[in-house]
Amino acid sequence: MSTLTTAAYLVSSVLFILSLRGLSHPSTARRGNFLGILGMTIAIVTTLSNPGVLSYKEIGIAFLIGGLIGTSIAVKIQMTALPQLVAAFHSLVGLAAVFVAASAYYNPSAFNIGAVGSIPIGSLIEMSIGTAIGAVTFTGSIIAFGKLQGFVSGNPLVFKGQHFINLLLGLGIIALIVKFCIDQNQELFWLIVFASFVIGVLLIVPIGGADMPVIVSMLNSYSGWAAAGIGFTLSNNLLIITGALVGSSGAILSYIMCKGMNRSFLNVLLGGFGGEQAASAGGVKDDRQAKQGNAADAAFMMKNSKTIIIVPGYGMAVAQAQHALREMGDLLKAAGADVRYAIHPVAGRMPGHMNVLLAEANVPYDEVLELDEINRDFSETDVAFVIGANDVTNPAAKTDKTSAIYGMPILDVENAGQVFFVKRGMASGYAGVQNELFFRDNTLMLFGDAKKVCEDIIKGLEN
Amino acid sequence: MSEISNQLESLSYKAQQIANEASQLASSVAETSGGHSDFIIFGITVLVLACFVGYYVVWSVTPALHSPLMGVTNAISSVIIVGALLAAGPVDSNISKYFGLVAVTLAAVNIFGGFVVTNRMLSMFKKKQ
Numbered sequence: 115m116s117t118l119t120t121a122a123y124l125v126s127s128v129l130f131i132l133s134l135r136g137l138s139h140p141s142t143a144r145r146g147n148f149l150g151i152l153g154m155t156i157a158i159v160t161t162l163s164n165p166g167v168l169s170y171k172e173i174g175i176a177f178l179i180g181g182l183i184g185t186s187i188a189v190k191i192q193m194t195a196l197p198q199l200v201a202a203f204h205s206l207v208g209l210a211a212v213f214v215a216a217s218a219y220y221n222p223s224a225f226n227i228g229a230v231g232s233i234p235i236g237s238l239i240e241m242s243i244g245t246a247i248g249a250v251t252f253t254g255s256i257i258a259f260g261k262l263q264g265f266v267s268g269n270p271l272v273f274k275g276q277h278f279i280n281l282l283l284g285l286g287i288i289a290l291i292v293k294f295c296i297d298q299n300q301e302l303f304w305l306i307v308f309a310s311f312v313i314g315v316l317l318i319v320p321i322g323g324a325d326m327p328v329i330v331s332m333l334n335s336y337s338g339w340a341a342a343g344i345g346f347t348l349s350n351n352l353l354i355i356t357g358a359l360v361g362s363s364g365a366i367l368s369y370i371m372c373k374g375m376n377r378s379f380l381n382v383l384l385g386g387f388g389g390e391q392a393a394s395a396g397g398v399k400d401d402r403q404a405k406q407g408n409a410a411d412a413a414f415m416m417k418n419s420k421t422i423i424i425v426p427g428y429g430m431a432v433a434q435a436q437h438a439l440r441e442m443g444d445l446l447k448a449a450g451a452d453v454r455y456a457i458h459p460v461a462g463r464m465p466g467h468m469n470v471l472l473a474e475a476n477v478p479y480d481e482v483l484e485l486d487e488i489n490r491d492f493s494e495t496d497v498a499f500v501i502g503a504n505d506v507t508n509p510a511a512k513t514d515k516t517s518a519i520y521g522m523p524i525l526d527v528e529n530a531g532q533v534f535f536v537k538r539g540m541a542s543g544y545a546g547v548q549n550e551l552f553f554r555d556n557t558l559m560l561f562g563d564a565k566k567v568c569e570d571i572i573k574g575l576e577n
Numbered sequence: 578m579s580e581i582s583n584q585l586e587s588l589s590y591k592a593q594q595i596a597n598e599a600s601q602l603a604s605s606v607a608e609t610s611g612g613h614s615d616f617i618i619f620g621i622t623v624l625v626l627a628c629f630v631g632y633y634v635v636w637s638v639t640p641a642l643h644s645p646l647m648g649v650t651n652a653i654s655s656v657i658i659v660g661a662l663l664a665a666g667p668v669d670s671n672i673s674k675y676f677g678l679v680a681v682t683l684a685a686v687n688i689f690g691g692f693v694v695t696n697r698m699l700s701m702f703k704k705k706q
Contacts, residue, residue: 130653131630137638137646140702147695150649154656154688161659167666169674176665176678180685187686188693193701196644196694203651203690206683210657213680217664221673224663236617334647337654342624344660349616353656355627360654362631367643459640466643470698478705484640 122160123352129153130356134363140479157352166224193474194431197464198262201330205255207337211248212307214344215241219303225348231298237347238295244343245303246287246310251336253314258329261318262463268323270385276320277384283313320385324428324544326463328371328382335364367465374459376511376521404540407558409567412499412534413574419496419532421452423488425525426468427461429502429537430564436475438568439501443477445575455482456489456525458506489526498530502564504543509550518545533557536567645698652691658684 130153136146161167191199218225218241219233227237260266287309294302321329342357372379416422424443430436443453455477461468472482492498500507507527510517527533528551535557542548551557560567638646661684664677 126656127627130656131634133649133653134631134634134638134646137642137649139639140642140699140704143642143645143699143702144696147645147649147692147699150653150695151692154653154692157656157659158662161662164663164666167662168668169666172674172678173662173665173681176681177685180682180687181689184686184688184690185693188690188697191694193698196698199690199694200647200651203687206687207651207654207657210655210661210680210683210687213676213683214657214660214664217673217676217680218660220676221664221667221671224667224673225660240617330647334650334654338650341654341657344657346617346620348660348663349620350659351620351623353659354620354623355630356653356656358624358627359631359634360650362628363635363646363650366632366635367647370640370643457641464644464647466641466645466647469641470644470701473698473701473703476701476703479641479702480705482641 119160119164120351122156123350126153126157126160127352127355129156130359134359193471194434195263196470197326197330197462197467198259200464201255201259201262201326201333204330204333204337205252205259208248208251208253208255208333208340211337211340211344212245212252215245215248215347216303216307218347219300227347233298235295238298239291240343240346242291242294242303242306244340244347246291246306247336247343248340249307249310250314250317251333251340253311254318254329254336255314255333257315257318258326258333261321261323262326262330266319270322271319272385276316280313280316283309283316287313317383321382322385322544323463324460325382325385327460327465327467328368328375328379330464331364331367331371333364335361335368338362338364371460371465374523376519376523402553404552404559405555405557407534407560409560409570410574411558412560413571413577415532416446416451416497416499416534416571417449417575419446419451421491421495422446422454422497422499423492423495423527423530424453424455425498425500425503425507425527426455426457426472427501427503427506428463428467429504431462431467431471431502433502433564433566435501435564435568436471436477438565438572440472440475440477442568442572442575445572449575453481454488454491456485457482458485458503458525459523461503461506485523485525492526493529495530496532498527498533499536500527500534501536501568504537504549505545505547507549507551508543508547510547518547527551528554531556534560536560536562536564538563641702642699645695648691648695648698652688652695655684655687655691658688 129149133146133150136142222228222233227233261268290302290306338357338360342354345353345357372382446453455472457468469482505519507525509528511519511522511524514520533556661677661680665674665681667674
């Protein structure tokens, strides 16, 4: 690699770092994204100027096809479908890593790593690890995509001996890698790919839909490590640096999500949490009656409130209620109320999901606050309006040591003067735990589709 | 006499072969140890340092922008296209080149998709008027 090429790759790496740095504040974020694009452009142009790269026509066509597909998907996708889009994109990175590794195996001279059958052992190790991670990322992301999109049931799929099988497969992959490094046999290479595909599926199927934020972040991390692995094969620092950035980003996001649920990463990975199974196991029959209100009551009470905090959850995304919700907020503001939004770290199906949806509905980002920033204010708030969230408001997390969600940080909506719960029915939340709050004196349930309820309240406010 | 000379000839041939093999081996060993395994240590150094950079940079990202963060990281992880371009680069067509072209397409979907969707998300974040 010439000095100039190395320098150009270094510039790319720095631009990527600055692009992530830009995301520290919404005002600098767009510039950050632009720096990322610039870094990628430099990386691609530099690689194209490599003397070994000659087939510009074919490359141009492949790049154009990919670019058109990517752009048209990204332009059309609905913001509520972001989590599955990101999962689908991760799978592509994983698959690309597998193809690059396969290509390096069949034509090592293009990568300066010896000749077919005499690839140095170091390169073989890197190649096979990169392949395995890429393949796991590919199938794992496809399953995550299926669960988020509803192609695959969001319920955890658990069967006996599952973890034992995964362990055996994992050891099997390691054994295959060792054998591959000695024999350099092509059947072994494809066996590694195949076994990694299988383990990718098996790792994700036992994990429930609402744990997907952790999984999507984890796969984000894997796609980074796969890129770093290929970086070692190519002796290319740009890929290693970028891979490490993406890898640590995904790992940190998974950590934040786990902390938001007070669960260990291992606990999420082992799966089986949530879904119907947990609901039937943990759902004790409750004879108490929750107080039920209607939209007109809610409109009247909120119109006479000074301070209102809105707590959105995944239910808002499902009902596409963000625009109606913002309109309701605007009317309340016009009536003189102070309206703010409180976001729990694990609300929605990916980190920051709610923030994007509210931004889409034109809610200014300075009215949208994180748990730590707003949690103390509930006690001085007239109305807490919970829409499509449940477990993240359950006070049992603080008091009931036997509860599945004990220890999870929650939004203290119970401290508000009046609590409204917009829900489709009395069903318990994802964790399968009954929410004490439904039976409190200061709680009023508003049953119905989130969007419909908001629209009804808007009508009530306009009258 | 002729037998001895024949034997000598074959011996010298064998000796030459061995010498050839030895020199090949030596050069490949030199390549492996001098060239590549040096990069492994160097690469691991870079990897570890980059993890630290990533750690501090990502913790400074505001939680409100965690979705765009995933969009950007998804796009830049497609830097793997560097490998794909090298694989697709050679003129003569073989399976290795086709794999490279497929990888170029996949990475391009991701690059464009990732950056465009992130830009869409970020353009929606507005301050209070």
